[in-house]
Amino acid sequence: MRLLQRLGLQRILLNKKDQRLASSIKLMVGRKPLNISLYRLALTPAGLGKENERGHKISNERLEFLGDAVLGSVVAEYLFQKYPLRDEGFLTETRSKLVNRESLNESGIKIGLRTILQDYFLEKPFTASKSLYGDMLEALVGAVYLDRGYTFTKNFILTRILLHFDIEGMISTTMNYKSKIVEWSQRENKDIDFKILEINGNQRYKEFVIALVVNSKEVATGKGPTKKKAEQEASKNACETLQIPT
Amino acid sequence: MRLLQRLGLQRILLNKKDQRLASSIKLMVGRKPLNISLYRLALTPAGLGKENERGHKISNERLEFLGDAVLGSVVAEYLFQKYPLRDEGFLTETRSKLVNRESLNESGIKIGLRTILQDYFLEKPFTASKSLYGDMLEALVGAVYLDRGYTFTKNFILTRILLHFDIEGMISTTMNYKSKIVEWSQRENKDIDFKILEINGNQRYKEFVIALVVNSKEVATGKGPTKKKAEQEASKNACETLQIPT
Structure with a gap:
């Protein structure tokens, strides 16, 4: 054979x-x-x-x-x-x-x-x-x-x-929201932090639920299969809520 | 060159x-x-x-x-x-x-x-x-x-x-505690669950703190760089607390 x-x-x-x-x-x-x-x-x-x-x-x-x-x-x-x-x-x-x-x-x-x-x-x-x-x-x-x-x-x-x-696309679009929030917090002199609310799923498929906390107040949450993705999602939602131009 | x-x-x-x-x-x-x-x-x-x-x-x-x-x-x-x-x-x-x-x-x-x-x-x-x-x-x-x-x-x-x-050693020793707890819970008809208490560290070095919960009561905790390790550690501690022979 x-x-x-x-x-x-x-x-x-x-x-x-x-x-x-x-x-x-x-x-x-x-x-x-x-x-x-x-x-x-x-x-x-x-x-x-x-x-x-x-x-x-x-x-x-x-x-x-x-x-x-x-x-x-x-x-x-x-x-x-x-x-x-x-x-x-x-x-x-x-x-x-x-x-x-x-x-x-x-x-x-x-x-x-x-x-x-x-x-x-x-x-x-x-x-x-x-x-x-x-x-x-x-x-x-x-x-x-x-x-x-x-x-x-x-x-x-x-x-x-x-x-x-679409590698370049992935890098630039997903980079955007989190760095926008960081820039905004420095400009406006706010404390920001990401807080894990939940981790769901099993060994192979995870879902993180993460909140963006601004000056100890939760302003938005995001979900995703990785912490990074959930943070991006939370940042994106925060940009909308806080009306930060992207 | x-x-x-x-x-x-x-x-x-x-x-x-x-x-x-x-x-x-x-x-x-x-x-x-x-x-x-x-x-x-x-x-x-x-x-x-x-x-x-x-x-x-x-x-x-x-x-x-x-x-x-x-x-x-x-x-x-x-x-x-x-x-x-x-x-x-x-x-x-x-x-x-x-x-x-x-x-x-x-x-x-x-x-x-x-x-x-x-x-x-x-x-x-x-x-x-x-x-x-x-x-x-x-x-x-x-x-x-x-x-x-x-x-x-x-x-x-x-x-x-x-x-x-020491591959065989790692597999057998670290397998032990968690499976001991699972066997024990089936024998004694208890509900067990692992609960993440904290995740510390940064992107590269993590520390999980995990509790073993028996019938809704926390009986032991464990720490480790992965969830598995923290669960093993918690199981090991629980074996001691609950005096389960290993």
């Missing part, structure tokens, strides 16, 4: 459905799969997973864990190289803005995961989670990594995933 | 001090540096950084950001391969136990960062942060990655960093 894979001849062992899947993967990733079972697994959401003969639930969640880490590493290097003069605070913040459920979901759909899921995997109805395509995209990155190695995966991420992200 | 590096002849351009540094790096990493300035930067803690002619502070913090990501990715794959039957919750939890300030600090000292710092960089007194060697270790990983690529770095991490970690 391994030898056939290396020779690019594993196709002769694939059934028609897998052959079509392999072609779709090639369009998405740039090369045909060496080990198609990795991709089949990556494209099996938790809700669709079956148990194997030993009772282990088969789904893409382990691959998602791996892909998330590889994606984090590639994006870290990308930002490190792209912004040689910015400090690590900026890099950390920008990465968490860039790699979030929402943007991953969108790019997942854009590179074609919805179509693939409908064509190959939807034999039974299931309830899609809100982050279905983002999770699948991470799992796909994990599969590509195991199948083709780090350098190939890095290239795949840079040329086919990151291009869907 | 690049050509000399490739030919392994960059030594002739190094002064005596850098030549000694290059030899020390070889002992730590396994190969001589191709680009020694990366390692010099990695071994310059924030407290010792100078400003360059354009007013940018030069320190290892950007490399630390990169190294942290690469380390996260390598450890993710390591656990993914080592525990093929465990789910992503276990993998996530084990990684955060494994890669924490404390264990990174210890391995940093063990692979020789304290000695290197004293020999080459301590020209002026400075206040070392608690996580000095852990931060330097991450920055070193970042430097090795830029200097030698992913595969080499992965090998460096697996053979020279992870071997200092």
Whole structure:
């Protein structure tokens, strides 16, 4: 099997459905799969997973864990190289803005995961989670990594995933509100503080509820999957409430 | 310069001090540096950084950001391969136990960062942060990655960093207390819950204070850099208070 894979001849062992899947993967990733079972697994959401003969639930969640880490590493290097003069605070913040459920979901759909899921995997109805395509995209990155190695995966991420992200846009728009509030507080000589009101959710999906407190008075709140996002949201709402021009 | 590096002849351009540094790096990493300035930067803690002619502070913090990501990715794959039957919750939890300030600090000292710092960089007194060697270790990983690529770095991490970690020990000892409490609550038919009391610290160093609540009554609290750790600590304290045998 391994030898056939290396020779690019594993196709002769694939059934028609897998052959079509392999072609779709090639369009998405740039090369045909060496080990198609990795991709089949990556494209099996938790809700669709079956148990194997030993009772282990088969789904893409382990691959998602791996892909998330590889994606984090590639994006870290990308930002490190792209912004040689910015400090690590900026890099950390920008990465968490860039790699979030929402943007991953969108790019997942854009590179074609919805179509693939409908064509190959939807034999039974299931309830899609809100982050279905983002999770699948991470799992796909994990599969590509195991199948083709780090350098190939890095290239795949840079040329086919990151291009869907409006990086400059994200940096400038989300930077805005919080810095507006800080400038305003200095100009007006006010004390401001962000206060966490609630943290909801589980280990993987969090929701922070954060209040902006001006001179000990709560003026606005914001919600978001990270503290930063919730703070931005609270700042944005505060700009409206306090009529600070943005 | 690049050509000399490739030919392994960059030594002739190094002064005596850098030549000694290059030899020390070889002992730590396994190969001589191709680009020694990366390692010099990695071994310059924030407290010792100078400003360059354009007013940018030069320190290892950007490399630390990169190294942290690469380390996260390598450890993710390591656990993914080592525990093929465990789910992503276990993998996530084990990684955060494994890669924490404390264990990174210890391995940093063990692979020789304290000695290197004293020999080459301590020209002026400075206040070392608690996580000095852990931060330097991450920055070193970042430097090795830029200097030698992913595969080499992965090998460096697996053979020279992870071997200092007592993985099985960490999994079993830290698992213990929380699962003891859960078992106890089921046996005794009690409602238990973990409640976040405080989150202190900044973006990079957090401290969670978490209470274990049994039948709506707080019985113990715990602190830690992650929620998991604080929960473990609270569980441990609760085992003592409630005299649950461990």
